Amino acid sequence: DNFLGTLGGPGITVPVVGAAFEVGIELAAGGVEVNLVVDASSEFRTTSNVIANSPAGRDDRVVVVGAHLDSVAEGPGIQDNGSGSAAILEIAIQMANQQISPRNQVRFAWWGAEEAGLLGAQHYVDQLSPRDIKDIALNLNFDMIGSPNFVRFVYDGDGSDTPLAGPNGSKNIESVFLDYFAAMSLPVEPTAFDGRSDYGPFIEVGIPAGGLFTGAEGIKTPDEAALYGGTAGDQYDPCYHLACDTFDNISLQALDEMSDAVAHSVMTFAMTTSAVNGTDKGKGLGKFKSDMEYRGSHLVK
Structure with missing residues (x-):
């Protein structure tokens, strides 16, 4: 029960098992008798992405808003990623209820099989034509936004604080989030484009990306606890990929903010x-100006 792994798909004929580090120490010490029973299956399964387009808006400047639908087998996934999926569903519902007609088409995407290796988002990007790729202005990704021991993380679009920058225009996406949180007097921290979520396939083909994250198995530092509250030395999400990832595992404060x-x-x-990626060359750069004014999250003109 220590691992839920895969070698990539059916057809692998080399037997492979894994053991926890503590078990490895015992084996290395010698004099240990091991009885090994493997109960595993290898099969093809089918899942789906759920995609909804706004009926209005320029289809050559599409805003793809994504969150993954699936969870790991061990847990119900209310935080990972019911939090992100629910947030973008509510936005889609409110846009419809308020009859908002966007200038640019908004494409809401609930990705399947993220936990199996970003498979849903990768499939979607793989079937895009060069024209389709050019028509996507940006990808916004929201994966885990209600961690109980949260920090407000913003993807570091320009690579100014982390090793990797996003494609040209990602800096402008980051700036929208930074400006918003500054206006709300809410501190934030940068997080890197490490390829662990569904934005990965988009940035691989040069589509600008950005998004939010409140932490997973990382450990909250004393400085972060002083700034955000919570418990230093504990995981941002103590139930990450576990059976306890239920509704009780959500910070409603973090989810709301x-x-x-x-x-x-x-x-x-x-x-x-404005064009998200501006006119500058190079990763993370661009000259984006939003011509919309907000009070909080409400459009005022």
Whole structure:
């Protein structure tokens, strides 16, 4: 029960098992008798992405707003990633209820099989034509935005604080989030484009990306606890990929604050007349100006 692994798909004929580090120490010490029973299956399964387009908006400047639908087998996934999926679903519902007609088409995407290796998002990007790729202005990704021991993380679009920058235009996406949180007097921290979520396939083909995250198995530092509250020395999400990832595992404060920022970013890019990636060359650079004004997450003009 220590691992839920895969070698990539059916057809692998080399037997492979894994053991926890503590078990490895015992084996290395010698004099240990091991009885090994493997109960495993290898099969093809089918899942789906769920994609919904706004009926209005420029289809050559599409805003793809994504969150993954699946969870790991060990847990119900209310935080990972019911939090992000629910946030973008509510935004889609409110856009419809308020009959908002975006200038740029908004494409809401709930990805399947993220936990199996970003398979849903990768499939989607793989079937895009060069024209389709050019028509996507940006990808916004929201994966885990209600961690109980949270920090407000913003993807570091320009690579100014982390080793990797996003494609040209990602800096402008980051700036929208940073400006919003600054206006709300809420501190944030940078997080790197490490390829662990569904933005990965998008940035691989040069599509600008950005998003929010409240932490997974990382450990909260004393400085972070002083700034955000919570418990230093504990994981941001103590139930990450575990059976206890239930509704009790959500910080409603984090979910509320981050969801407002999600709504702000979606509406900003849905309504802008500026090109997200600007005219500058190089990763993370660009000259983006939103011509929309917000009070909190509410559009005022």
